[in-house]
Amino acid sequence: MRLKEWQLAFESFLLEEDTGANLTLSRSLIGGPTLDVETGLAIYHNAYKARLLEVLRNDFPTILHWMGDEEFEALAMAYIRQCPSTHYSLRWLGRSFEGFVREYLVPEQSAPLAEMIALEWAFTLAFDAPFGEPLTIEAMVALAPEEWPELRVRPVPSLQWLECRCNSLSMWRAVKEESEFPDSMALEIPQICLIWRNQLICSYRSLDPAQATALDGLLNQGWSFAELCAELAVTYGEGAPLQAVTWLKQWIQEGLLERLQR
Structure with missing residues (x-):
């Protein structure tokens, strides 16, 4: 497998919901004495999603406080699935969060949440x-x-x-x-x-x-x-x-x- 092909396969694995890697990717890796390939890949998979969630928690603390941990995580993970990170910097991960919420939730729920997201995102834009x-x-x-x-x-x-x-x-x-x-x-x-x-x-x-x-x-x-x-x-x-x-x-x-x- 060429490097570019391997990188694309690994990226695809990270973005998928299933933590089971495809056979081509698995066969390209070698496990260690204490950590097999499947377990190691699962750790990477979970860590990647956890890092994205951490970024959104830090960028939108008022939304997190308002919704609570469980509801915020459910909304954030739905956003990550629909709008995966495409920029090399995680600073831009939340740029489509407002638009996603307006489409994902009914207007009665989305309007105040989306406005708060816009407010918190404005602080990020101003600072940067x-x-x-x-x-x-x-x-x-x-x-x-x-x-x-x-x-x-x-x-x-x-x-x-x-x-x-x-x-x-x-x-x-x-x-x-x-x-x-x-x-x-x-x-x-x-x-x-x-x-x-x-x-x-x-x-x-x-x-x-x-x-x-x-x-x-x-x-x-x-x-x-x-x-x-x-x-x-x-x-x-x-x-x-x-x-x-x-x-x-x-x-x-x-x-x-x-x-x-x-």
Whole structure:
């Protein structure tokens, strides 16, 4: 058996449910005095699945806490069977977990679980994102007056934007803080949650509707600072520029924005 053929056979064995290796693979191996081929292969088979399960447990601790060990393991193993790891790095194992849950469970069960999965995965994406060049207050002070109207920004690479329709953030925080775990419930008004990395620490916070609309305009609709002020004038009148500057200063201090050069 050629090396590539052997590797493919071993991969196929690891992904199968049956721990019994095929004859071609078994005959290519030699057992030891204390460990026969079948037992050794079974150990590899179980260890591989256990490692994948461990990764999902670490990536989705709130889901694990919420469901409990047995239910989480059953869901995770069903996911692993349907969406086996295809990347050389296990960092990407959970990227399809949200979509799988939405299809695997009925909507009443899947919606809150999938939202929590998206929230926890956003922390993973934020932590692993490349470093950017966040705007600083010093850079803003150095802007010439004529630069302000056409000033445009973009999100730093780590910024994740989620719309939560359930109290997912409260549930996640309860596990993080080891406090009383609340029941899942729908929110009257969807909550915009931001997650980003500042240096090597992930930060998060929610936005009220007005601030979310303003930041969405800057990041997703391409508003300039002048256009932001014009939009805010509908609500804040002459105080619109002050409100725009106040929010912009806050977003910059939090490290959310980069300057968009045109």
